[in-house]
Amino acid sequence: MLVFQEYDREAARDYARRWALGRNPAYMDYELWGGDCTNFISQCLRSGSIPMDYNGKNVLEKWYWNSDKNRTPTWTAAQPFYRYIIGNNNENTQNFGIYARLAQYNELEIGDIVQLVYDNNAYHNMIVTDVVLDGEYVIDYLICQHTYDLLDYPLSMKVGQRRYIKILGYYK
Template identity: 40%
Template sequence: MLRIVAYHRDAAVEYARKWAFQRNPAYYNFENLGGDCTNFASQCLYAGSGVMNYTPTYGWYYNSSSDRSPSWTGVIYLYQFLTQNKGPGPFATETDASEMMPGDIIQLGDQTGRFYHSPVVVAVEPDEIYVAAHTFDAFMRPLSSYVYDRIRFLHIEGVRKYQ
């Protein structure tokens, strides 16, 4: 039976702090294969959730660079997984900036509607959201310092796991 458990935001942020400017050797670095930002976001999500979803094609998991779900490293696929997941793992709702909390995910896009970057929220202040990211490595980078045409805010609601 699936049960909803807490998402450990502090663990996600601590993971981001530790690995923002280096690479965890347990995961492949996709920097030269389209970017490492969503891989890093997934690692942070996993640090906060502790649950992967091994559903073929539509799940969210990483075993190796050649044995992973599209959602682990692909911006659009991570969005689809988080907003549509009814199985194990983290799940999210698309919301607005006022609902952001540390450990949440932001996705940046261009004017055509293509989303290309997945920074992780690490701090929220009344007038600024701060993020961590790979590809353009950052920790505590103000969201306002990014240039983008579109943005979406993904608030992690919780984690489903089998009990």
Template identity: 35%
Template sequence: MLAELPYDRESVLEYARVWAFQRNPAFINFDKMGGDCTNFASQCIYAGCRVMNYTPIFGWYYKSSSDRTPSWSGVQYLYNFLTTNKGTGPYAETTDISGLEVGDILQLGDEEGHFYHSPVIVGITNEDVFVAAHTYDAYMRPLSSYFYSSIRFLHISGFRKYIPDS
């Protein structure tokens, strides 16, 4: 049976705090291969659900640098997976800034609508949203300090996991 479960936002925050300025050796570092931001975002999301989707090509998983899906480390692919996933693993909906919670993801883009950065939300106040990110490592960096032309917000609604029938 496919069960819908709540996303563990506290585990996301703890993971982001620990790994924002260092690299978890369980995952390849993409800094010299186009950037590590979405890899880090996926690691944080995984900390909040502990379930991957092993569907080849269109799923969301990481086994090794040579055995992973594009959605694990690609900005647009992560968006596509999270917003269309009906199977195991995390799923999200696009929202506006008022629908955000800590542990959610935002993606920054250029004027042509090409999204290039996937920070993780680690704090929200009335004045600003604060993020953790890799490539340009950050923790509690104000969103207002970034330069971007477009932005989209992804609220992680939960995750799905197979639970054996009893």
């Protein structure tokens, strides 16, 4: 039986801040092949203890990166990433790997994901690295991203329709 594990939000944030303006040489840089944003977010989640997922019937039901030639599109492409992390688990499942759900703006925490979408398809991923509060009210969030690298950038300055994803944890 799989056991629910907590997501290490601070480790994911720390990784995001460490590599937001650079590239971890352990991974391929996809900047010249459509962008590196999802690859970067996947690395952040992995640093937050989310395990690579080799289960599933096809590559769109798995999430891993071993090398440029041995990876899933869910690791490196925004819309497949979205389908995987939202579809892998729900309140009635305990599948190996990530458990995430759609969220409202005011529910976001450090380590959660913001996607830019067009016509309901994701084309960009960012990770929340800080919550800007006025008392108990959310004023803004700071994000890190690749593909136009940004470190602790105000989310309010990003243009486009957004989708918010809460990372709840994972099963292992």
